[in-house]
Amino acid sequence: EDQVTQSPEALRLQEGESSSLNCSYTVSGLRGLFWYRQDPGKGPEFLFTLYSAGEEKEKERLKATLTKKESFLHITAPKPEDSATYLCAVQASSNTGKLIFGQGTTLQVKP
Amino acid sequence: ETGVTQTPRHLVMGMTNKKSLKCEQHLGHNAMYWYKQSAKKPLELMFVYNFKEQTENNSVPSRFSPECPNSSHLFLHLHTLQPEDSALYLCASSQGLFQEQYFGPGTRLTVT
Numbered sequence A: 001e002d003q004v005t006q007s008p009e010a011l012r013l014q015e016g017e018s019s020s021l022n023c024s025y026t027v028s029g030l031r032g033l034f035w036y037r038q039d040p041g042k043g044p045e046f047l048f049t050l051y052s053a054g055e056e057k058e059k060e061r062l063k064a065t066l067t068k069k070e071s072f073l074h075i076t077a078p079k080p081e082d083s084a085t086y087l088c089a090v091q092a093s094s095n096t097g098k099l100i101f102g103q104g105t106t107l108q109v110k111p
Numbered sequence B: 001e002t003g004v005t006q007t008p009r010h011l012v013m014g015m016t017n018k019k020s021l022k023c024e025q026h027l028g029h030n031a032m033y034w035y036k037q038s039a040k041k042p043l044e045l046m047f048v049y050n051f052k053e054q055t056e057n058n059s060v061p062s063r064f065s066p067e068c069p070n071s072s073h074l075f076l077h078l079h080t081l082q083p084e085d086s087a088l089y090l091c092a093s094s095q096g097l098f099q100e101q102y103f104g105p106g107t108r109l110t111v112t
Helices: none
Strands: A003-007 A010-014 A019-026 A030-038 A045-050 A056-059 A062-066 A070-075 A084-092 A105-110 B004-007 B010-013 B018-025 B031-037 B044-050 B053-057 B064-070 B073-079 B087-094 B107-111
Touching: A003 A084, A010 A019, A019 A030, A019 A084, A030 A070, A045 A056, A045 A062, A070 A084, B004 B087, B010 B018, B018 B031, B018 B087, B031 B073, B044 B064, B044 B073, B053 B064
Parallel strands: A010 A105, B010 B107
Antiparallel strands: A003 A019, A019 A070, A030 A045, A030 A084, A056 A062, A062 A070, A084 A105, B004 B018, B018 B073, B031 B044, B031 B087, B044 B053, B064 B073, B087 B107
16 A cells, blocks of 8 residues: 655754654655645645655755655755744555655744 | 646535535646545545546545536535545645646535
């Protein structure tokens, strides 16, 4: 069964304190791994797509990496505005566009 | 309007009511999706439409009935819902089935 597990569930950082969020997955043939950011009361906002092991993508203070079993979202020198829930999702090569989401990591960055 | 819009943003309905959720995408995409987001649970796919044709029904109860009249509009018709159906219902769209999905702001549904 395709599955996504994110850790930790919640993370508190001081402003400027770098850290990483983990997304472990099992899927029958990975077509793509997606990272989203969700603010309270809003829909998820697309951040990155990763397709193959070794791939990396960056956007401002965020960097996403991918291995054959997991993905990391590295946050460098975070700011309070980076506070949000970060969602990871996978798409299997065998399905019809379905995204399977993890439960998310809620990040709080204190000034 | 830009991106993906959803109406209404909030809805309270009794278990015997019939209501509809509306989603419109202004991105020129061909695929549209309904997701359910409950507290403490991962986002759960409900339905997928590609070029107006349903390609996925994720074992959703028949009290939820989707409709996709064209590639820009998606509806979710609701009837005889249960309190456990209370959740945030999110619509998304993508250029193709295997590309990134863009989400609307959601409809917060409360069933009393």
